[in-house]
Amino acid sequence: MDKTKLPQHIAIIMDGNRRWAKKKGLPAVAGHKYVAEQGLEKIINAAKDLGIKYITLWAFSTENWDRSEQEVKAIMKLFHWGFSVMGKQLIKKGAKVRFIGDLTKFNQPLQRLMKNLTEKSQDNSAINVVFAVNYGGRDEILRTVKKIVTNVEAGRIDSTDLNEEYFTNQLDTKDIPEPDLIIRTSGEQRMSGFLPWQGIYAEYYFTDTLMPDFDENELKKAIEEYQKRDRRRGK
Numbered sequence: 029m030d031k032t033k034l035p036q037h038i039a040i041i042m043d044g045n046r047r048w049a050k051k052k053g054l055p056a057v058a059g060h061k062y063v064a065e066q067g068l069e070k071i072i073n074a075a076k077d078l079g080i081k082y083i084t085l086w087a088f089s090t091e092n093w094d095r096s097e098q099e100v101k102a103i104m105k106l107f108h109w110g111f112s113v114m115g116k117q118l119i120k121k122g123a124k125v126r127f128i129g130d131l132t133k134f135n136q137p138l139q140r141l142m143k144n145l146t147e148k149s150q151d152n153s154a155i156n157v158v159f160a161v162n163y164g165g166r167d168e169i170l171r172t173v174k175k176i177v178t179n180v181e182a183g184r185i186d187s188t189d190l191n192e193e194y195f196t197n198q199l200d201t202k203d204i205p206e207p208d209l210i211i212r213t214s215g216e217q218r219m220s221g222f223l224p225w226q227g228i229y230a231e232y233y234f235t236d237t238l239m240p241d242f243d244e245n246e247l248k249k250a251i252e253e254y255q256k257r258d259r260r261r262g263k
C-alpha cells in the first residue's frame with residue numbers, strides 16, 4: 029500500500045448484516061449486534077492505524093424506520109450501547125465523533141448520548157468518526173434547502189449570493205471533507221441516497237463481503253483498489 033496516496037475520507041455503506049445472520053442460522057439482529065460490538069471498533073482502529081483521517085459509517089437510513097418494530101428497537105439498543113460504552117473507548121483512542129442525519133427523530137436519551145459524545149470528543153484529532161444515523165441524502169438536501177430559505181427570509185444571505193460553497197457549509201457534513209472512497213458491502217451496487225452532494229468525485233468500491241465479515245484486510249483491499257484509480261475530477 030502506498031502510504032502517500034491514502035484516501036483522506038472513507039465512507040462505508042454497511043450492508044448485508046441480516047444475510048450474514050441468516051447464513052449462520054442466527055436471528056436477523058445478530059448481524060447488527062456483531063458489527064456494533066465487534067466490527068466497528070476493529071475497522072475504526074485499522075483506519076486510524078493506517079492514517080485515515082475521516083471515516084463515515086452509515087448505520088441507519090431514513091427508510092430503516094420501516095423495518096419491524098423488533099429490529100428497530102434492537103438497533104436503537106445497540107446505538108445506546110455504542111454511543112455510551114463504545115463511545116468512551118473511541119474517546120480514549122483519540123477519536124473525534126460526529127453525527128450526520130436528522131437526529132431529532134431519536135428519543136431524548138439517545139439524542140443526549142450523541143450530543144455528549146460529540147462534545148466530549150471535540151478536541152480529539154487521531155481520527156474523525158462520523159456516524160450517519162437517520163440519514164438520507166434527499167432528506168439532508170431538503171433540510172438544507174429549508175434552512176437556506178429561512179436564512180434568505182431572515183436577510184442573513186441574499187439569494188443571489190447562494191453558491192456551492194455556501195450550500196456545502198449548510199449541510200450536516202459542514203467542515204467534513206468530501207469522501208474520497210465510498211465502500212458498499214454485500215454485493216449491492218447502488219448508493220441508496222448516501223452523500224449525494226458530497227460524493228460526486230468519490231471513488232466507489234463494491235465488495236461481495238457482508239458487513240460483519242468486512243475487517244482490516246478488506247479495508248486494506250479497498251484502499252489498494254482506490255490507489256489504482258486515476259482521479260481526474262472532470263479535468
Ligand code: FPP
Binds near residue numbers: 042047087103
Ligand atoms: C444494513 O444491513 C444494516 C443496517 C440497516 C443497520 C446497521 C446497524 C448497525 C451495524 C448497528 C450500528 C451500531 C452502532 C453503535 C453505530 P441489512 O440489515 O440491510 O442487511 P441485509 O441487506 O442482509 O438485509
